[in-house]
Amino acid sequence: MRARTVFFTLAVLTTANRACSEGIDVNRNVRPILSDKCYFCHGPDRSTQETDLRLDSREAAAEVIEPGELISRILSDDPDVRVRTGSLDERQLWTRSPSALLYDMDGRRRS
Template sequence: MVYSAVCCWMASWLGASGGVQAGEIDFNRDIRPLLSDKCFLCHGPDEQTREADLRLDTQAGALTVIQPRDSDSSELIRRLITDDESERMPPPESNRALSKEQITLLQRWVDEGAGWGQHWSFAPLDAPEVPKVDDSNSSTSGDRVAPIRNPIDAFVRARLAREGLQAAPEAARETLIRRVTLDLTGLPPTVAEVDAFLADTEPRAYERLVDRLLKSPAFGERMAWDWLDAARYADSNGYQGDGERTMWPWRDWVVDAFNRNLPY
């Protein structure tokens, strides 16, 4: 039973991790999300739904079938590569056979130590050093790259340099206001708003534009989209009789929560 449980875990993890490139495999990035999505229902903290008495939401539980830094001695690996179909995991009838690349990826993770890692949301905040980059070829106009205005720009520019890429030129102001307005409100700017922004030649014109959009009621409406979609929000049943549902108070509360900047 334990090995059947392992099958559930491994099929889900490797199914989405086969594209990890060379380099150390990161547990939080490559493994934990898949465990949560695919395995915790049957092998997580809920005793009522847990199968085979195997917990894969804890390091101790997962290590019952893994020998860190020794994939050859890990029962998990043996079950994945065995020619005995009665022992192979995942079972052939599950139609979740792992590719050679996925099995190799799993072996790499085990041989690297099967690192677990703290969930990012509980990790201490870290303030990395802002990279120093050459900003001498930047300009707010013409074909030269956009200047660095904040630490995020510096990190992006440094990564582009490592990849041998060059930052794009500064966007035209007409393009800039359209992009940021769509991003923050989901609506295009009006002609009057575009004209006002183009006429504002002060150094902090863009910052004032962003502040205005953040204070707009449309900001909360735009930010609420994803939350309402995740909850499958609808004003009616949407099927057969399509009866009305009194759901709008919750919708308005979510919108208002964003506009009032309530904490999560």
């Protein structure tokens, strides 16, 4: 479970500079998914964290990023490999624009 979540989120974080040109807004499209799907176990609240992995901090998340892993995990048919992305619409968002997550967590574009 942890590995799937890590790879899902971190692989997405690796290519954020394309987010603006692809029409993906981090605050509108990405942050709500992270908040709904990831932050409970991988956010700032130590009492609910499953691991030491923090996905609410770009710096912490970037330490374990494996570029390119996200797409293969989202599209995998193997339930042990596939990440839980939620709805089909969310899955399509990630496969069309995985770059959105490497945006700074404070919403600034990385150059």
